[in-house]
Amino acid sequence: xxxxxxxxxxxxxxxxxxxxxxxxGERLDEVxxxxxxxxxxxxxxxxxxxxxxxxxxxxxxxxxxxVSRLSIKTLMEMFELMAELEGLCxxxxxxxxxxxxxxxxxxxxxESREAVEEQxxxxxxxxxxxxxxxxxxxxxxxxxxxxxIQLRNRLAPYRRAQLGSGRRIExxxxxxxxxxxxxxxxxxxxxxxLMREHVIHQGGTFGDFIARLPHEMADLIAxx
Amino acid sequence: xxxxxxxxxxxxxxxxxxxxxxxxGERLDEVxxxxxxxxxxxxxxxxxxxxxxxxxxxxxxxxxxxVSRLSIKTLMEMFELMAELEGLCxxxxxxxxxxxxxxxxxxxxxESREAVEEQxxxxxxxxxxxxxxxxxxxxxxxxxxxxxIQLRNRLAPYRRAQLGSGRRIExxxxxxxxxxxxxxxxxxxxxxxLMREHVIHQGGTFGDFIARLPHEMADLIAxx
DNA sequence: TCAACTCTTCGTGTATACAATATGGTATTT
DNA sequence: AAATACCATATTGTATACACGAAGAGTTGA
Numbered sequence: 282x283x284x285x286x287x288x289x290x291x292x293x294x295x296x297x298x299x300x301x302x303x304x305x306g307e308r309l310d311e312v313x314x315x316x317x318x319x320x321x322x323x324x325x326x327x328x329x330x331x332x333x334x335x336x337x338x339x340x341x342x343x344x345x346x347x348v349s350r351l352s353i354k355t356l357m358e359m360f361e362l363m364a365e366l367e368g369l370c371x372x373x374x375x376x377x378x379x380x381x382x383x384x385x386x387x388x389x390x391x392e393s394r395e396a397v398e399e400q401x402x403x404x405x406x407x408x409x410x411x412x413x414x415x416x417x418x419x420x421x422x423x424x425x426x427x428x429x430i431q432l433r434n435r436l437a438p439y440r441r442a443q444l445g446s447g448r449r450i451e452x453x454x455x456x457x458x459x460x461x462x463x464x465x466x467x468x469x470x471x472x473x474x475l476m477r478e479h480v481i482h483q484g485g486t487f488g489d490f491i492a493r494l495p496h497e498m499a500d501l502i503a504x505x
Numbered sequence: 506x507x508x509x510x511x512x513x514x515x516x517x518x519x520x521x522x523x524x525x526x527x528x529x530g531e532r533l534d535e536v537x538x539x540x541x542x543x544x545x546x547x548x549x550x551x552x553x554x555x556x557x558x559x560x561x562x563x564x565x566x567x568x569x570x571x572v573s574r575l576s577i578k579t580l581m582e583m584f585e586l587m588a589e590l591e592g593l594c595x596x597x598x599x600x601x602x603x604x605x606x607x608x609x610x611x612x613x614x615x616e617s618r619e620a621v622e623e624q625x626x627x628x629x630x631x632x633x634x635x636x637x638x639x640x641x642x643x644x645x646x647x648x649x650x651x652x653x654i655q656l657r658n659r660l661a662p663y664r665r666a667q668l669g670s671g672r673r674i675e676x677x678x679x680x681x682x683x684x685x686x687x688x689x690x691x692x693x694x695x696x697x698x699l700m701r702e703h704v705i706h707q708g709g710t711f712g713d714f715i716a717r718l719p720h721e722m723a724d725l726i727a728x729x
Numbered sequence: 730t731c732a733a734c735t736c737t738t739c740g741t742g743t744a745t746a747c748a749a750t751a752t753g754g755t756a757t758t759t
Numbered sequence: 760a761a762a763t764a765c766c767a768t769a770t771t772g773t774a775t776a777c778a779c780g781a782a783g784a785g786t787t788g789a
Binding site: 324 | 751
């Protein structure tokens with residue numbers, strides 16, 4: 282028995298939060314989790330602590346653990362940084378990507394065309410994630426890649442909640458194509474701007490995003 | 506007795522790591538720490554877990570906790586991101602800083618002049634930190650500010666170790682002045698570039714930085 | 730003399746027991 | 760009847776006890 286227990290539990294809970302199975306605001310009871318995973322409270326607590334350090338849950342003293350509910354202010358701030366980080370990855374990738382990596386990006390893009398034509402949102406969501414992650418990799422800065430993925434994970438519950446709302450899937454696909462062209466051309470500054478805007482537009486404009494919040498996601502947001 | 510224990514211990518250990526009191530590679534023994542802080546191992550473990558999530562220590566299974574030793578590769582990657590984040594803060598600050606915030610920046614800069622003239626490295630180090638942090642604040646994105654400070658903390662042991670080596674203090678001061686001018690002028694793109702270069706040059710050029718590593722900091726670096 | 734194996738010891742990983750506090754309900758008082 | 764105070768219960772925070780694994784020292788064999 283090495284320390285897989287708390288690690289495995291942490292991974293599982295993280296996945297359940299990212300996937301939306303556990304919704305923001307939901308309480309995480311230690312004893313229930315302990316029973317569910319058939320371990321003592323100790324590994325549970327360790328997993329919860331780690332998740333809180335990453336920002337996926339909040340630990341309120343003497344009250345317990347809750348899946349993080351982000352305020353609108355924090356959400357906007359996180360999106361602003363997300364756009365910058367994605368832009369950075371794209372800029373670096375434009376200078377550093379290998380021919381093979383560019384081919385992989387093109388291949389992923391080609392495959393995703395099918396999902397667009399069939400209007401398969403779930404499928405496109407998957408391709409989209411892999412495509413963006415391929416760019417993080419091509420940026421050849423593993424630390425930046427990790428940080429970017431971590432931030433994306435924290436935003437995941439909210440991005441998924443607004444998946445099919447508003448935005449047309451074709452728009453995203455077209456932007457990917459422009460970004461890909463700029464990447465191949467090695468236009469680092471150009472691709473940075475394109476990527477920033479792509480990320481910001483992902484859920485429609487910021488305004489649309491905020492405007493839609495109160496209705497569909499009211500209970501996911503922290504009200505201050 | 507609420508949960509201050511582990512929190513306080515975490516803060517204290519973090520400070521000791523950042524300040525260099527605990528050096529990279531150093532072992533953190535749970536029982537010794539428990540005796541030192543006069544608590545049981547439980548709060549100690551919780552503190553260590555949190556520190557590992559932030560990246561300040563590494564938790565090797567069945568082997569214990571060690572102050573993180575960063576590889577040269579990771580160090581360079583972190584510096585690359587640090588320069589970007591500082592540049593981002595500067596760019597945002599150029600657009601969003603209030604008149605009062607600009608005044609505070611100028612005031613801090615003026616006060617630091619004294620430290621420059623007296624060649625007081627420790628004093629200048631303090632002013633430098635406060636000045637940079639004032640820019641994070643002026644960027645008006647608390648999330649970005651937090652992330653930037655967190656990364657700076659992780660780099661702190663290494664930046665401090667190379668404090669007086671090589672670089673002349675006047676160079677930093679002059680760069681601050683140019684950055685301040687660009688900030689006041691609202692030249693967001695200009696100040697971003699200036700800040701990036703300033704951060705990269707902080708310890709001399711990257712090349713100098715790396716070249717000096719093996720001698721003064723050999724044991725702080727992870728060798729792979 | 731060197732190498733390999735075993736045993737001991739120390740420290741981490743996990744479970745459980747205990748302490749303290751917050752929350753909700755009930756009873757009492759105004 | 761409403762409000763407040765008090766108590767009971769449930770849940771977190773901390774301590775301790777136990778189990779497992781790793782590292783090192785000592786011994787035995789070649």
